[in-house]
Amino acid sequence: MTLGSGGTAADFDLVLRHGRVVDGTGNPAFFADVAVKDGRIAVVGRVEGRSKAELDLRGLVIAPGFIDVHTHVDELAEQPLAENFIRMGVTTVVTGNCGESAPDVDRFFADIERTGATINTATLVGHGTVRGRVMGGSFDREPTADELARMKSEVDQAMRDGAIGMSTGLIYPPGSFARTPEIVELARVVAAHDGLYASHMRNEGREIFPALDEVFRVAREAGLPAEVSHIKLSGPASWGQADAVIEAIEQATIRDAATYNDPHHYREGIPLVLVNGVPVVEDGQVAGARPRRPLRHRRVR
């Protein structure tokens, strides 16, 4: 780092020089300088002028902060520095996955704001969390009409408090006892707020295809985008089917215009291609990928 000459007004606070910019649009990388002023990117390109500080990034990549869509940092307020994310370049996290979230979304954000967490945070509302609270200790059954109404109202409140969608964890109690129509009913509430549905599916091994069909059904019947959480083929008996799984998701994406997946990148799972958006059909042709409905992060800190 070289400091600019003292005493003279600087044009920028920081200039990153000689790096390769990967800007997140999907376009190829390009060489450019990036200038920062008042906490914002001021120039991308050839940067002239003085800067309070400069970094030489020869051989390195300059990229926007990464978004980690699958975390379980529901106690983020207890680790506000979130150094494990920041050091990996992750500047935005989505938590509340696999059916489990902070019980009170409003409080969750209030705690983060009070402790001043360093990363941007969005949360899903956990279906299991809501189901557990409303149905008490008895889960191996369908909810009564009254319980379902209360669950819907809790999901509605969580969405109003800033959740971006609902997650399920259908291998974990109490979510594992929920039948599909219950999930569809709750997902409709989420859809009314333009939220999304993320599922740790009912099965990730031998029965993965019926489990995928359940995700597709929720997306279709509730009318909202769905995401297959940490997709993988779990257990040797199911290995070797990655192509068929991808094909099923791609077909559903084209048919329902509503499916995403996020992959597990470790040995237990089989990494799959990340589908960032959904194909958009124009004039009978798949015209490209873009999110069906841009996520409104109504409350992101």
Ligand SMILES: [Zn+2]
């Ligand atoms: Zn999970």
